[in-house]
Amino acid sequence: MQYLVPRPRFMEILSWRKVSSLRASSMADYPNQSRGGLPRFYSEVLPPSKGNVVRVLGDEFWHITKVLRMGVNDRIELFNGSGGLVKGCIQRIDRTGLDFMALEDPQVIISKSTQWHVFAAFGTLKGGRADWLVEKCTELGASTVTPLLTARSPSVSENRVERLQRVILASVKQSQRLHRLTLNPPIKVGSLLPIVGQSKLSLVAVAEATPLIGALNFSRKESNGLIIIGPEGDFTEEEVKMMIEAGATAVGLGPHRLRVETAAIALLSTLMLWSDAQQSQDP
Numbered sequence: 299m300q301y302l303v304p305r306p307r308f309m310e311i312l313s314w315r316k317v318s319s320l321r322a323s324s325m326a327d328y329p330n331q332s333r334g335g336l337p338r339f340y341s342e343v344l345p346p347s348k349g350n351v352v353r354v355l356g357d358e359f360w361h362i363t364k365v366l367r368m369g370v371n372d373r374i375e376l377f378n379g380s381g382g383l384v385k386g387c388i389q390r391i392d393r394t395g396l397d398f399m400a401l402e403d404p405q406v407i408i409s410k411s412t413q414w415h416v417f418a419a420f421g422t423l424k425g426g427r428a429d430w431l432v433e434k435c436t437e438l439g440a441s442t443v444t445p446l447l448t449a450r451s452p453s454v455s456e457n458r459v460e461r462l463q464r465v466i467l468a469s470v471k472q473s474q475r476l477h478r479l480t481l482n483p484p485i486k487v488g489s490l491l492p493i494v495g496q497s498k499l500s501l502v503a504v505a506e507a508t509p510l511i512g513a514l515n516f517s518r519k520e521s522n523g524l525i526i527i528g529p530e531g532d533f534t535e536e537e538v539k540m541m542i543e544a545g546a547t548a549v550g551l552g553p554h555r556l557r558v559e560t561a562a563i564a565l566l567s568t569l570m571l572w573s574d575a576q577q578s579q580d581p
Contacts, residue, residue, distance in 0.1 A: 336385060337366065338474065340467060341376040344384050345400035355395040363391060379478030381406040407476050412573040413441040413522040417490060418562045419451040419529035428458060429465045431559035436469035436479045438566050444482040446490065448537060451529030454484045487537050491544040499523035500546040503561050504538055507548035510568055519576045525569065527562045
């Protein structure tokens with residue numbers, strides 16, 4: 299996937315999961331992912347150690363051999379979407395798949411950055427706008443995206459969820475993320491309230507609320523946070539009241555009326571830069 303205009307680089311938000319048999323390293327031990335490197339492809343299973351082989355099938359096999367026309371002995375990387383990464387080469391190709399051999403031991407990339415969880419009411423968006431929202435959340439480094447069901451956005455089609463999963467994988471590969479964004483099942487506002495109550499930092503976009511930057515000046519660094527975006531037509535007054543009573547902070551995103559996807563990306567982008575700045579100030 300290529301773009302005609304440059305996009306800003308933001309620090310990727312990574313969550314660490316313990317992966318047995320993988321060697322852990324820090325972000326400082328690994329090159330800036332936005333600069334690219336070897337072609338990178340997804341594989342649920344990685345070789346456990348140097349010299350081991352795994353089979354690559356399906357869409358990734360097609361992309362490697364038919365789209366990029368790579369062949370035996372060409373070097374590539376495999377990642378598993380949970381932080382695992384291994385360099386290797388194509389050992390063999392046949393009609394159904396290819397064999398990938400690890401040229402080094404796999405490693406898992408660790409970061410202690412804030413994990414942002416996006417709850418957005420995008421069920422009624424049309425014309426690819428939901429795809430765009432999820433794609434950009436993936437690129438910016440959100441940990442999860444959850445469709446939010448509200449009075450004015452009461453449903454999300456199953457077909458759309460399947461499509462969004464494909465959008466996520468394509469965007470993970472394009473943006474060089476090592477941790478795949480998780481698309482959660484849809485959730486109602488009422489079910490969101492306990493999650494807000496357990497989170498130390500939950501921000502809900504509300505028109506004419508305290509400007510976001512002002513709210514962040516009074517916020518301390520947390521290990522994770524929630525971003526909550528309403529539907530076209532906004533939340534109802536009752537929904538906003540319930541979320542604020544549960545512990546969410548209402549924040550404003552400027553004087554103009556924003557679309558759902560614009561509000562989500564504006565809020566996420568600002569918070570990514572804010573948490574990145576806080577991370578750089580740590581001793």
